[in-house]
Amino acid sequence: MIDLFVIKVGGNVLDNAPLLQQFLQNIATIPGKKILIHGGGKIATRIGDQLGIVSNYINGRRITDAATIDLVTMVYGGLVNKQLVAQLQALGCNAIGMTGADANIIPARKRPVKEIDYGFVGDITTKDLHVQPLQAMLDAGLTPVFAPLTHDGKGQMLNTNADTIAASLAIALSAFYKVRLIYCFEKKGVLRDASDDEAVIHLINRTIYQDLLENKILTDGILPKLENAFSAIESGVTEVLIGHADDVLRNTTREVAGTLIC
């Protein structure tokens, strides 16, 4: 029996007001303990454009310079996070907005400069997380809502991938709870046929995964997600669910929507 849901929602949901409203309603109706981790969405780019902050990319990876870390601290940690908190409160969900700096829950290390200087990006190590304050919040009936930000312990905020934060929190908390880690994305789940959005594979375990790989049924894009899912499971997470924000949260105890990896 799952007793903690760790749910990551991406920018494509945040940017779609009706879908976001449905998603937040689904979150609010999940009984029991849950943690939400949100990405950024287009609003940071839009506000950055207005402020004259240019997004720099090297090899397709965004570089977080000094202006950009302030921008995402403002937009993700302030605007997006607090609007989600206020909207969840309106739905009766007692949300509390967080970053990894708050209560020192997610200390990080600024990514070392090798070929590329990624700037103010934080790499995290699951064993360094301090989840005790989170357990106290969950026990008190609160729903922590994380912006994808961490800190270096020396006064500097850092940018950290929301998928990574979700996986690390899920793994760290799996010592205390049976955790379902849920990734909400734009597809209904892992598809047996990339051209058919309804061809969802509802259950994947290691054996099925090997079969799917051998028969070359999976697209390249989904492979990293599945590798990350199996990695989380091998580190203690009970199961990982991948699916669409609209329906993947509706059934939290049965696997009728999305792809369940276990």
Add this chain to the structure above:
Amino acid sequence: MIDLFVIKVGGNVLDNAPLLQQFLQNIATIPGKKILIHGGGKIATRIGDQLGIVSNYINGRRITDAATIDLVTMVYGGLVNKQLVAQLQALGCNAIGMTGADANIIPARKRPVKEIDYGFVGDITTKDLHVQPLQAMLDAGLTPVFAPLTHDGKGQMLNTNADTIAASLAIALSAFYKVRLIYCFEKKGVLRDASDDEAVIHLINRTIYQDLLENKILTDGILPKLENAFSAIESGVTEVLIGHADDVLRNTTREVAGTLIC
């Protein structure tokens, strides 16, 4: 014996990097339970200017329109709040950033429109505060750091004066702690002679206050602060300390710096 310090720090300290650093070091060295409430500072105006958000004033009061509430949610709730949290963490103080929406600690009511529509400004009622999550944080050794933001319970963030939030939190928590409410401002305390920055009156009680009023020793500017201080004391706060951010926190058990009102 004081067992909770509720400390409000204004924008003039936030805008002064060396003074802010000294102030945060002082905060970090206060033994025991403490809560920080911060104002905004000039950065919201600067970023607002860059975003083309015009500050509107009516009778000297700032109007919080839709663009402005998003701006202050971003800047106060995100940038300023998280930078303070990260800096306190670097000083060994286990800070946790908050707004009144988080854990529904400070529900507010959008100010009714009478002669003036103040926009998204939240009025608060001390008895409506939910301080239980704060007590749990304080008991766990955390230092809550509040941005001057609340919410209406219907999904909307609201702008609330930081002095008011500090006084309301101090009063609500005085049911459980002996509270010293500290206002850090640009003077060393209440002055016996407005032209002499060193002429600090170190202790004011109701009797002394009446004497000062009758002898017209106080300037008009300080009267609302003193009225608010006595109002907080009459509502349960043990004492109020007014003084400069540089020294008012250095002595937390004796009244050698600033003006103590009791």
